[in-house]
Amino acid sequence: MKREIRIALAGNPNSGKSTLFNNLTGLDQKISNYPGTTVDLCQGTKIVDDSISINIIDLPGFYSLFPKGEDEKVASDEMLRLAYYEQVDVVVYVADASNLRRSLMLFSQLMDLKLPIVLVLNMQDLAEAKGLKIDTAKLSEVLGISVVPITARKGKGIDKLIEVLVDKIEKTTFTFYPSNFFENSISNTIQLITNKTNVYLNLLLSFHPDIIQKEPIDFSGLENKVDYETFQTNDTLHRFKVIDELLLFCTTTTKKKSSSDLSLKIDEIVTHKYWGFLIFIAVFFLVFQALFNLAAFPMDWIEGIFMWISNLLGDVIPDGLFNKFIVQGLIPGISGILVFVPQIAILFGLLTILEDIGYMSRVSFIMDKIMRNFGLNGKSVVPLVGGMACAVGSIMAARTIENKKERLLTIFVTPLMSCSARLPVYTLLISLIVPEKNIFGIISLQGLMLLGMYLFGVIATLIVAGIVQFFVKNDVKNYFIMEMPVYRVPVWKNALATMISKSKAFVMNAGKIILAVSVLLWILGTFGPPNKFKAIEEKYTVRLDAGDSDAEAQLNAEKLEYSYLGFLGKGFEPIIKPLGFDWKIGISIISSFVAREVFVGTLSTIYGLSDADQTITLKQKMQKDKWPDGRPIYTPVVALSLMLFYAFALQCFSTIAIVKRETGGWRWPIIQFVMFSLLAYGASFFVFQVFG
Amino acid sequence: MCQNRLVLNLSELRKGEKGIIGKISRADVFLKLLDMGCVAGEEIQVQFIAPMGDPIAILVSGYTICIRIAEARVIEIKKI
Numbered sequence: 001m002k003r004e005i006r007i008a009l010a011g012n013p014n015s016g017k018s019t020l021f022n023n024l025t026g027l028d029q030k031i032s033n034y035p036g037t038t039v040d041l042c043q044g045t046k047i048v049d050d051s052i053s054i055n056i057i058d059l060p061g062f063y064s065l066f067p068k069g070e071d072e073k074v075a076s077d078e079m080l081r082l083a084y085y086e087q088v089d090v091v092v093y094v095a096d097a098s099n100l101r102r103s104l105m106l107f108s109q110l111m112d113l114k115l116p117i118v119l120v121l122n123m124q125d126l127a128e129a130k131g132l133k134i135d136t137a138k139l140s141e142v143l144g145i146s147v148v149p150i151t152a153r154k155g156k157g158i159d160k161l162i163e164v165l166v167d168k169i170e171k172t173t174f175t176f177y178p179s180n181f182f183e184n185s186i187s188n189t190i191q192l193i194t195n196k197t198n199v200y201l202n203l204l205l206s207f208h209p210d211i212i213q214k215e216p217i218d219f220s221g222l223e224n225k226v227d228y229e230t231f232q233t234n235d236t237l238h239r240f241k242v243i244d245e246l247l248l249f250c251t252t253t254t255k256k257k258s259s260s261d262l263s264l265k266i267d268e269i270v271t272h273k274y275w276g277f278l279i280f281i282a283v284f285f286l287v288f289q290a291l292f293n294l295a296a297f298p299m300d301w302i303e304g305i306f307m308w309i310s311n312l313l314g315d316v317i318p319d320g321l322f323n324k325f326i327v328q329g330l331i332p333g334i335s336g337i338l339v340f341v342p343q344i345a346i347l348f349g350l351l352t353i354l355e356d357i358g359y360m361s362r363v364s365f366i367m368d369k370i371m372r373n374f375g376l377n378g379k380s381v382v383p384l385v386g387g388m389a390c391a392v393g394s395i396m397a398a399r400t401i402e403n404k405k406e407r408l409l410t411i412f413v414t415p416l417m418s419c420s421a422r423l424p425v426y427t428l429l430i431s432l433i434v435p436e437k438n439i440f441g442i443i444s445l446q447g448l449m450l451l452g453m454y455l456f457g458v459i460a461t462l463i464v465a466g467i468v469q470f471f472v473k474n475d476v477k478n479y480f481i482m483e484m485p486v487y488r489v490p491v492w493k494n495a496l497a498t499m500i501s502k503s504k505a506f507v508m509n510a511g512k513i514i515l516a517v518s519v520l521l522w523i524l525g526t527f528g529p530p531n532k533f534k535a536i537e538e539k540y541t542v543r544l545d546a547g548d549s550d551a552e553a554q555l556n557a558e559k560l561e562y563s564y565l566g567f568l569g570k571g572f573e574p575i576i577k578p579l580g581f582d583w584k585i586g587i588s589i590i591s592s593f594v595a596r597e598v599f600v601g602t603l604s605t606i607y608g609l610s611d612a613d614q615t616i617t618l619k620q621k622m623q624k625d626k627w628p629d630g631r632p633i634y635t636p637v638v639a640l641s642l643m644l645f646y647a648f649a650l651q652c653f654s655t656i657a658i659v660k661r662e663t664g665g666w667r668w669p670i671i672q673f674v675m676f677s678l679l680a681y682g683a684s685f686f687v688f689q690v691f692g
Numbered sequence: 693m694c695q696n697r698l699v700l701n702l703s704e705l706r707k708g709e710k711g712i713i714g715k716i717s718r719a720d721v722f723l724k725l726l727d728m729g730c731v732a733g734e735e736i737q738v739q740f741i742a743p744m745g746d747p748i749a750i751l752v753s754g755y756t757i758c759i760r761i762a763e764a765r766v767i768e769i770k771k772i
Contacts, residue, residue: 063727102729
């Protein structure tokens with residue numbers, strides 16, 4: 001029979017947990033919801049041999065079982081749950097060997113939960129550079145558990161760890177926490193309530209009765225409860241005392257040279273008064289240059305491949321409705337999704353590298369003071385920059401912000417940053433109105449306009465945060481305290497793992513929606529009231545039979561106008577006419593309330609239906625398009641008005657869903673949706689009415 | 693300002709200066725620092741300061757944490 005070992009990875013932030021996770025699982029990972037909760041966990045599998053596989057879940061980094069922020073609470077709750085249900089075979093605790101004292105604090109808490117645990121001492125290289133020698137054999141003997149030294153970044157010690165995990169995990173009697181620390185009366189009462197014998201677990205459960213969701217524990221009968229803060233203080237201080245004794249016994253320091261000397265020198269420059277901001281701007285300028293230049297090639301390939309497939313299938317499949325469905329509905333839909341993948345992968349890859357080398361925490365550090373003016377926090381920079389890739393993941397990254405108000409504001413404004421889904425919308429519209437010219441030979445005008453839209457997103461984000469901050473109530477927890485890891489060489493595997501998992505998630509989630517919308521649009525655009533369609537067809541029969549070359553295009557255009565899709569769009573037109581938009585843009589806007597990137601797909605489907613000429617591009621079709629009175633539809637002002645609409649509008653179901661989840665209700669997503677829609681309409685209205 | 697006072701606030705330390713942590717008079721800051729092992733009796737050093745003078749980065753038992761001036765003010769320091 002196949003043996004499956006369930007393990008959970010736990011540890012402080014920056015302990016190298018994710019690097020170990022990537023090292024163990026390779027690139028086969030998935031992000032999933034933990035059953036019964038709304039917690040996202042990274043999961044992966046390590047196949048040891050034919051009979052044994054290891055199932056690994058990776059938890060967010062945390063400092064203690066007394067969580068301060070949302071991300072810490074996720075991990076801490078999970079630990080209590082695993083201890084309560086005894087649902088885990090091994091907890092692999094990843095300690096930063098170069099910061100052993102602090103790392104062992106949380107470890108000691110987990111040990112006292114009586115979780116089956118293995119202690120991994122990561123970053124052996126850094127510890128050695130610091131002159132710290134750890135006697136792992138002695139440590140293992142004292143604690144009564146396996147201790148494995150590794151250097152995850154270099155892949156050292158991983159094999160040994162797997163050996164240990166496959167072996168039977170020994171139970172230990174060692175405790176850090178004296179069980180008689182509290183009056184027996186209290187622990188006895190709690191024990192009667194929880195039915196668990198572990199005093200430490202019982203006490204912690206009494207503070208967090210909500211984490212056991214299946215059958216919430218009723219602590220209402222518990223009188224004179226232990227004071228949370230006093231308990232935490234005594235518990236932690238006691239643990240540090242025991243750890244200090246333990247370290248005295250098991251470690252030796254040979255030379256007292258700080259390994260962070262080089263790191264400090266880099267920080268002198270990176271956090272310098274003037275250089276600091278210049279480097280920040282230069283880094284992100286390079287990121288965006290890389291993004292557009294690197295992604296251009298694979299995007300061209302993807303488009304080329306789909307063009308080829310489309311032509312091939314168009315020839316092979318016999319003419320008729322099915323042929324049209326494949327060529328006009330399905331293939332443009334799929335290619336519209338896949339064409340974004342290179343950009344999303346590259347952006348997430350670059351952001352992971354910046355995080356990995358330790359630069360992102362410096363960005364938080366130098367930006368904190370500026371962000372505070374807008375009611376945000378230095379840590380808001382990470383979600384906001386991430387918002388340029390995708391708001392959905394970034395909103396979850398705001399969990400690291402402990403202050404509730406700053407976290408809420410960050411969540412609120414992140415969707416205003418120009419995400420990658422807006423990119424195709426902007427790219428298409430800019431190509432319509434800005435000539436493909438370079439100034440000074442190298443700087444492309446279109447690229448400059450695009451950069452302008454990104455800057456506009458940043459400014460809008462800050463202004464909205466600056467205003468909304470006055471309507472959110474303050475939180476008692478109000479501080480910015482964050483660890484700054486030493487600079488490290490990036491681990492390419494980490495970047496690659498993120499690129500693959502994010503691309504996969506994008507194709508699966510957004511892909512399904514875009515595909516469904518494309519198909520629905522094609523159906524609505526192809527069919528109409530039968531009588532009306534018959535009449536139109538009869539009108540053109542004579543001209544078609546005479547071989548009139550314009551007749552077919554006109555027939556298709558008229559059919560689309562009277563299709564169900566046309567009726568829908570026409571009904572919507574009066575609302576958007578003051579913004580300069582026609583019914584085709586209207587349909588595209590409505591359909592892209594699901595997800596912004598649907599806009600381009602919808603336009604291609606609509607123009608594909610109305611103009612069957614496959615030799616000209618969507619751009620050319622749009623440039624040709626006119627109002628009934630002969631004026632062109634896509635004037636520069638209309639394109640600008642449309643871009644502003646997309647800069648503000650909250651057109652993304654996934655974002656709305658994630659905001660609801662992260663803020664715990666419908667209130668904030670509704671406020672956000674209404675406010676951003678009004679801003680979008682207002683900005684477009686203003687531009688078109690004043691300049692149009 | 694009396695520079696040779698023995699007890700001052702963390703916010704008053706200049707770049708490179710060292711001190712020993714004393715009383716931390718705000719509960720939220722105390723509990724957060726407690727988790728990170730930054731407690732009374734630990735030696736600290738101001739490592740570098742953000743471009744606009746706030747926040748500051750301090751070295752505590754071998755690693756760096758950053759903290760705003762507002763929170764540094766509630767941390768008592770015995771200068772060494």
